[in-house]
Amino acid sequence: MKIGVYICHCGSNIADYVNIEQVKKAIQEQGEAFLVKDVMFACADSSQKEMVQDIKTQKLDAIVVASCSPKLHLPTFRGVARRGGLNPYNYVQVNIREQCSWAHSDDKKGATAKAIRLIQAGIEKAKNSEPLEPIKIDAVNAVAIVGAGVAGLRAAIELADMGTYVYLIEREYFVGGRITQWDKLFTTNQSGREIITKLYNQLISYKNITLFTGAEIVHTSGSVGNMQIKVRVKPRYVDTTCAFDKEKFEKAIEVCPVEVEDEFNFGLTKRKAIFKNYPGEFPELPAIDYDNCTKCGECQKVCDGIDLDQKPEYLNLNVGAILLATGFDPYEPSEGEYGYGKVPNVITLQQFKRLMELCPEQLVYKGRKIRSIAYIYCVGSRQQNGPNHYCSRYCCTAAMHTALLVKEKYKDIRNFHFTRGIRTYGKQEHIYHEALEQGDVVFQSFNDPLCQVSAHNGTAIVKINDFLTRGKPIELEADLVVLITGMVPRKDNSIGQLLKVPVGRDHFFNEIHLKLRPVETVIDGVFISGASQGPKNIMEAVNSALAAAAKANNLVKKGFISIEPTVAFVDTQQCQWCDKCSEICPFDAFEKIEQDGKQVASVITSLCKGCGMCLPVCPENAIELHNYTDRQIESMIDDLVHV
Amino acid sequence: MNDDKPKILVFSTEKISDPAIDLAGLLKMHYPATVYTVTVPCSSSIKPRWIMHAFQVGFDGVFIAADGTDCPYSDKCSENTAEIVRQTQDLMRQKGLETARLKMAAICSVCSEAFVRQIKAFYDYLIKQKQQENA
Numbered sequence: 008m009k010i011g012v013y014i015c016h017c018g019s020n021i022a023d024y025v026n027i028e029q030v031k032k033a034i035q036e037q038g039e040a041f042l043v044k045d046v047m048f049a050c051a052d053s054s055q056k057e058m059v060q061d062i063k064t065q066k067l068d069a070i071v072v073a074s075c076s077p078k079l080h081l082p083t084f085r086g087v088a089r090r091g092g093l094n095p096y097n098y099v100q101v102n103i104r105e106q107c108s109w110a111h112s113d114d115k116k117g118a119t120a121k122a123i124r125l126i127q128a129g130i131e132k133a134k135n136s137e138p139l140e141p142i143k144i145d146a147v148n149a150v151a152i153v154g155a156g157v158a159g160l161r162a163a164i165e166l167a168d169m170g171t172y173v174y175l176i177e178r179e180y181f182v183g184g185r186i187t188q189w190d191k192l193f194t195t196n197q198s199g200r201e202i203i204t205k206l207y208n209q210l211i212s213y214k215n216i217t218l219f220t221g222a223e224i225v226h227t228s229g230s231v232g233n234m235q236i237k238v239r240v241k242p243r244y245v246d247t248t249c250a251f252d253k254e255k256f257e258k259a260i261e262v263c264p265v266e267v268e269d270e271f272n273f274g275l276t277k278r279k280a281i282f283k284n285y286p287g288e289f290p291e292l293p294a295i296d297y298d299n300c301t302k303c304g305e306c307q308k309v310c311d312g313i314d315l316d317q318k319p320e321y322l323n324l325n326v327g328a329i330l331l332a333t334g335f336d337p338y339e340p341s342e343g344e345y346g347y348g349k350v351p352n353v354i355t356l357q358q359f360k361r362l363m364e365l366c367p368e369q370l371v372y373k374g375r376k377i378r379s380i381a382y383i384y385c386v387g388s389r390q391q392n393g394p395n396h397y398c399s400r401y402c403c404t405a406a407m408h409t410a411l412l413v414k415e416k417y418k419d420i421r422n423f424h425f426t427r428g429i430r431t432y433g434k435q436e437h438i439y440h441e442a443l444e445q446g447d448v449v450f451q452s453f454n455d456p457l458c459q460v461s462a463h464n465g466t467a468i469v470k471i472n473d474f475l476t477r478g479k480p481i482e483l484e485a486d487l488v489v490l491i492t493g494m495v496p497r498k499d500n501s502i503g504q505l506l507k508v509p510v511g512r513d514h515f516f517n518e519i520h521l522k523l524r525p526v527e528t529v530i531d532g533v534f535i536s537g538a539s540q541g542p543k544n545i546m547e548a549v550n551s552a553l554a555a556a557a558k559a560n561n562l563v564k565k566g567f568i569s570i571e572p573t574v575a576f577v578d579t580q581q582c583q584w585c586d587k588c589s590e591i592c593p594f595d596a597f598e599k600i601e602q603d604g605k606q607v608a609s610v611i612t613s614l615c616k617g618c619g620m621c622l623p624v625c626p627e628n629a630i631e632l633h634n635y636t637d638r639q640i641e642s643m644i645d646d647l648v649h650v
Numbered sequence: 651m652n653d654d655k656p657k658i659l660v661f662s663t664e665k666i667s668d669p670a671i672d673l674a675g676l677l678k679m680h681y682p683a684t685v686y687t688v689t690v691p692c693s694s695s696i697k698p699r700w701i702m703h704a705f706q707v708g709f710d711g712v713f714i715a716a717d718g719t720d721c722p723y724s725d726k727c728s729e730n731t732a733e734i735v736r737q738t739q740d741l742m743r744q745k746g747l748e749t750a751r752l753k754m755a756a757i758c759s760v761c762s763e764a765f766v767r768q769i770k771a772f773y774d775y776l777i778k779q780k781q782q783e784n785a
Contacts, residue, residue: 076672105675106687117683124686230722507666507720507759509673517673529669529759573691591694593724618723619695623734628699635690641703647686648657648708 009041010133011067012126013058015049015074017104024108026119030073033123039130041067049074050523055087062091069093069133073101073126078529079520094138096572096634101129124647131642139633141569142612146232147327148566150559151176153224153502156184157199157545158537158552159332160206165556166330167213171564174324175210175218176238180294181284182207182220184334186545188271188357190364193408193438200285202545207289219322220290224329224502230616231532232327232568242317244281244295252312256281256293259310267299273358275365281306281313327563328532330555331516333502335494335538338387338395345383345490346460350467353460353488355386356406363409363416370417372487377420380413381469381485382406383457384426388493388542391455397513399493399542404435406491407442414445422447423483425458425471451475460488494542506533515541526555534559573617573634575610581629582607588621588630597621656710656776658769660687661696665722667715667757667765674762681769685713693717693754694730698738701752705742710776711751713769718756728756748779 012034016022027045035043042065046054049072061067070093072084077100085095103122111118148171152159155177163173186192186199210216221241229235245256265280278284280300283293295306295313307313337357340347347353352372354362362372370377384406388399407429410422422442428451431439443449451474452458458471467488472478496514503516508528511517516535519527526534536555537548562568575596577588584606589597596614599606608630619632631637662668668689674681690696693716701712714731721727731754739749753772757765 076668078669078672102672102687105672107675107683109675109678110671110681111683112678113680114683121683121686128686128688509669509760512677517676529665529672531665591730593726616723618692619690620692620724620727620730622695623697623737628697632691632695635695637697637699640688640690640697640700643688644659644700644704644709645707647659647688648704 008068008134009066010039010130011042011058011061011065011070012040012044012130013049013054013070013072013074014043014045014103014126015072016045016047017074017108018048021074021104021108024112024115024118025103025122026115029119030122030126034126034130037127039127039134040071041065050080050083055083058084058087059091062088062093067091067093069097069099069136071099071101071126071129071133073103073122073129075104076102076106079524096139097133097136099129099133099136101125128643128646131646132639135636135639135642137633139572142572142574143567144232144570146563146566146568147325148172148563149174149324149326150328150330150563151224151236151324151326152330152332154178154184154332154334154537154539155182155218155220156332156334156537157186157202157206158334158548159184159330160203160210161549162330162332162536162552162556163216164206164209164213165553166560167216169556169560169564171215171560173213173216174238174326175216176222176224177218177220178223180221180243181288181290182218183289187284187288189360191412192545193404194434200287203289204287221294224505225321227329227505232563234326234329234532236324236326236329238322238324240320240322242297242319243292244297244300244313244315244317245292246312246314247292252310253291255310255312259306259313260293262305262309264303264305265299265301267296272361272365273355275358275361327568328534328559329506330534330536330559331502331506331508331539332537332552332555333497333539335542336497338399338492338495340386340490340492345386345456345458346462346467346488347490350460350462350488352465352467352486353490355490355492356402356409357492359487359489360409363412370413370420375465375486377486379421379423379485379487380410381423381425381467381483381488382410382491383460383469383488384424384491385457386490386492387495389427395493395495395513397542398430400430400547401542401544402491402493403430404438404544406489407431407435407438409489410442410447411438411445423469423485424449425469426451427453427457449475450481494538497539506530508533508535513541515539526551526558532562571617571634573632574612574615575617575619575621575630575632577608577610578629578631579603579607581627583627584608585626587624587626591620591624593618593620654780655682655684656773656780657708658682658685658711658713658773658776659704659709660685660713660715660769661693661700662687662689662715662757663693663717664689664691666717666720666759667693667761669759670757670761670765671715673760674766677762679762679766681766682773685769685773692721692723692727694721694724694727694734696731696734698734698741701738702741702745705745705747705751710780711753711772713772714752714754715757715765716754718758720756720758750775751779
């Protein structure tokens with residue numbers, strides 16, 4: 008059998024820890040492979056073409072690609088095999104990156120020895136491989152999107168437009184997510200609320216979108232193509248069937264005696280137990296915060312649309328895929344971090360943006376007119392001593408843009424930026440120049456902490472050793488200190504835990520490959536988008552949402568999904584029909600048939616899901632699974648230990 | 651158990667524990683390089699003969715990174731896998747093999763830390779066994 012082996016350097020990802028030359032030489036010397044090559048990037052176009060050419064010209068019977076996890080490039084190299092004229096199941100992927108070079112980057116010798124064994128086992132598997140064809144299963148052309156912020160709304164519209172049914176599931180009572188909290192946005196100066204209004208109006212024009220607010224997925228079962236999800240919908244305590252009477256509901260809000268901290272304004276103001284975050288919010292009906300409501304009944308006296316007896320609803324939905332657009336939390340500084348919580352006039356960027364909207368004429372904080380502002384960058388990001396080593400990307404631009412808006416709105420304010428170096432990448436660089444042109448002053452340091460903040464007669468003193476003036480110690484008195492806080496993953500990751508979506512070192516959802524499969528996860532049929540997968544600005548969040556929508560649509564739109572042909576098969580000579588396989592099979596994929604005068608088991612291929620549960624229960628060892636035969640598994644085991 | 655470093659064969663599952671082992675590599679969470687993985691669709695599909703074959707050809711330990719309650723195929727996966735372990739342990743006793751050389755733990759798709767912790771503990775146990783054998 009002529010087997011071609013391709014060993015990938017993956018740039019330096021594999022080659023830095025595995026001695027590729029040594030591996031190549033060892034595989035050549037073992038003499039099992041007809042052809043052994045090393046390639047810089049096996050997935051590169053040029054390498055794929057070379058493999059196709061080799062299969063054709065060398066008349067290869069099988070290929071082994073030793074590179075990354077099969078989760079990443081299995082379809083790529085199956086395509087290579089197909090283009091070369093090979094059956095895709097005569098190709099074997101060997102993972103010498105995630106399970107070798109990276110896992111043993113502390114042991115180069117061990118990693119090299121392991122790579123040799125893994126490849127040799129892969130060659131054994133290829134030798135025993137058989138040509139197979141994929142199996143098709145039905146797929147529901149419906150997608151559940153979790154999160155109705157800008158990413159979720161945009162993905163919902165796109166999917167609906169492509170003909171997929173969408174269940175849009177939002178945990179809060181209102182749609183729009185974070186961006187409804189922001190006023191003018193770079194580059195168009197549209198407000199976040201204007202963008203959400205536009206998207207919502209578009210969304211409700213689609214008949215194939217169902218929106219649930221106050222809702223979350225509490226249970227899932229099934230698998231890609233046919234997932235059953237249970238959704239719990241919290242009561243709004245407002246009669247959603249009655250005609251919306253704006254005046255009555257406004258009166259109900261007015262008479263509510265309960266006041267609690269308003270999360271929408273990050274605690275700068277209070278709200279009632281019956282509330283809407285802003286006029287014109289969607290859906291238009293207010294909601295009652297039941298935990299804080301005293302059930303005094305004052306609202307019911309002025310509004311007949313209140314129903315405090317509502318109970319949660321549970322809905323069972325059937326979808327082909329799930330798209331997560333669950334967003335982020337703003338970093339909450341710890342007490343005392345740059346004076347936060349201790350120095351009275353220290354707030355976060357998110358609070359400041361709400362403060363600006365609450366101050367239409369003069370910028371006033373805690374009764375004091377603000378004339379100078381110190382912006383401290385990278386709070387909660389690029390930490391040298393904390394857990395968040397990453398850059399939050401959006402914040403340099405957001406801070407500079409806010410500084411421009413401050414001067415535009417209030418004129419006589421001076422802006423001082425305390426930075427680790429400005430990262431207003433791409434078109435956003437214009438903002439930085441505008442800020443400099445308007446007279447903003449920028450200081451820089453690489454110390455951690457960046458500067459020190461202390462209270463002084465109602466103002467704050469910020470001290471920095473400024474790198475731009477050769478480390479000169481500088482002290483500045485500011486009326487207000489704004490901490491430019493970055494993005495962190497959602498504190499409540501219950502949906503991630505429910506779906507078992509992996510998270511990366513930064514604890515955001517982890518994609519299969521940052522560059523090549525940026526919205527797919529290792530959980531088949533679960534896609535990620537927006538800031539749930541890492542810090543992103545709105546443009547980037549929408550980009551990833553559209554990518555995820557396209558991938559989800561592509562998966563479910565055909566009404567079927569091709570799955571692995573790893574179905575069970577029975578050696579009828581050995582089979583004595585004891586019924587054990589039929590008893591254990593969760594999919595009723597076995598039937599009893601008559602063959603050569605005896606009763607034997609037969610696999611109903613359309614029902615078999617390839618789990619293999621029937622294999623170990625057969626007392627005659629008469630059942631095997633395609634691609635996982637005894638011969639393949641045992642010969643691999645031999646080579647893992649014997650090379 | 652002849653060589654210095656114990657060799658461990660891990661049976662991992664395509665959808666559940668294999669992603670966790672990949673994630674351990676991605677996060678550069680190191681574990682011994684003599685740990686080898688063979689992927690199967692489900693931990694309930696592992697034949698006792700495969701495990702016995704591994705011991706026969708020289709593996710010091712076999713670790714089943716089981717689907718547990720996350721199995722996408724059946725809610726009985728844990729008990730089915732436990733039955734496979736029980737049957738294999740019977741075979742191991744018949745061959746005079748220490749049953750502790752077979753270990754099973756549920757490893758979910760994000761349980762990279764748990765995998766590394768378990769595999770290191772198992773490796774340490776096998777080293778001690780080797781030392782006792784050589785003493």
